[in-house]
Amino acid sequence: AEGIEVKLIGAWPSPFVLRARIALNLKGVEYEFLQEKFGEKSELLLRANPVYKKIPVLLHHGKPICESMIIVEYVDEAWPAAGRAILPADPYERALHRFWASYIDDKLNPSGAALSKTQTEEAKVEAAGQVIAGLKLLEEAFGRLSKGKGFFGGDDIGYVDIALGCFLGWLKVMEKTSGVKFIDEEKMPLLAGWAERFCAHEAVKAVMPEPERLEAFARKRAASAKAPPA
Ligand code: GSH
The missing domain is CATH 1.20.1050.10 (Glutathione S-transferase Yfyf (Class Pi); Chain A, domain 2)
Structure with missing residues (x-):
């Protein structure tokens, strides 16, 4: 849907996708969960992650961020005011x-x-x-x-x-x-x-x-x- 600034391309059984969902939950960020069908890759996924073609991909204002732990760091940095730092400060x-x-x-x-x-x-x-x-x-x-x-x-x-x-x-x-x-x-x-x-x-x-x-x-x-x- 239009107007939703955060979307996550994923699938519920994927542990890597779960990382992104937990990070977003910790920060209280609402997102639209776009689930891939098992064994198929959507056009959106192929466009958003042409290198690995893997989930998860986070879309923030339409800009893709790939690789689960990079997404976790991105969420930590992009929503600093949400309290709860995911990485320590030191x-x-x-x-x-x-x-x-x-x-x-x-x-x-x-x-x-x-x-x-x-x-x-x-x-x-x-x-x-x-x-x-x-x-x-x-x-x-x-x-x-x-x-x-x-x-x-x-x-x-x-x-x-x-x-x-x-x-x-x-x-x-x-x-x-x-x-x-x-x-x-x-x-x-x-x-x-x-x-x-x-x-x-x-x-x-x-x-x-x-x-x-x-x-x-x-x-x-x-x-x-x-x-x-x-
Ligand atoms: N290093 C990647 C990450 O951390 O995000 C691994 C992601 C990954 O392996 N995702 C799997 C996937 O998209 C789902 S659990 N597999 C589809 C494929 O390999 O074509």
């Missing part, structure tokens, strides 16, 4: 938070993706072990970044919370299908407590997809991948 602290967010995308997320693609039991165990080892590093980082508070960002959700928290729905699905507990209360008490607080946060709970809904989506996606092209 340059060193900012660098630390960016480091861990990059770690999540460059190291942890590829191991998660590898796990969902493995076929043999042996490869699954190996891949699950890598995800757990990757999360363990974040358990340690949580102690340092949170300074004893409830979130990586301290008292409230911040940059690393968004970077990692967006995967919690899919992680629960993977826990169910693989029988492996990735965030174990005994082995990772800090992350376990954090995950509950994150999902219950008012900027998150309305947009975090239910594991059951994600599972149904995954089943449909797998079925359509097997089906011959129409």
Whole structure:
């Protein structure tokens, strides 16, 4: 619709899209959610993100911003007066938070993706072990970044919370299908407590997809991948 200054091209099951939605919610920014159809790319998406052709894309007064964590930073900078800073003010602290967010995308997320693609039991165990080892590093980082508070960002959700928290729905699905507990209360008490607080946060709970809904989506996606092209 005309007159809406903020639009988000996305899809509800995408963890990367969820990052943008959480950032916008934190800042209290209203937006129009333009959902892509699964397996199709709209003209708008292709025009807005011709390089990667991926979601999310934020449109602010029609100008596209691509890449989920760049969108999160943009939202933080474009709505400074909304209170709630997503990145800390101190340059060193900012660098630390960016480091861990990059770690999540460059190291942890590829191991998660590898796990969902493995076929043999042996490869699954190996891949699950890598995800757990990757999360363990974040358990340690949580102690340092949170300074004893409830979130990586301290008292409230911040940059690393968004970077990692967006995967919690899919992680629960993977826990169910693989029988492996990735965030174990005994082995990772800090992350376990954090995950509950994150999902219950008012900027998150309305947009975090239910594991059951994600599972149904995954089943449909797998079925359509097997089906011959129409
Ligand atoms: N690095 C990108 C970001 O952080 O925004 C990743 C985004 C991404 O992988 N989006 C997926 C997508 O658009 C949906 S979850 N996939 C479509 C495709 O790869 O063609």
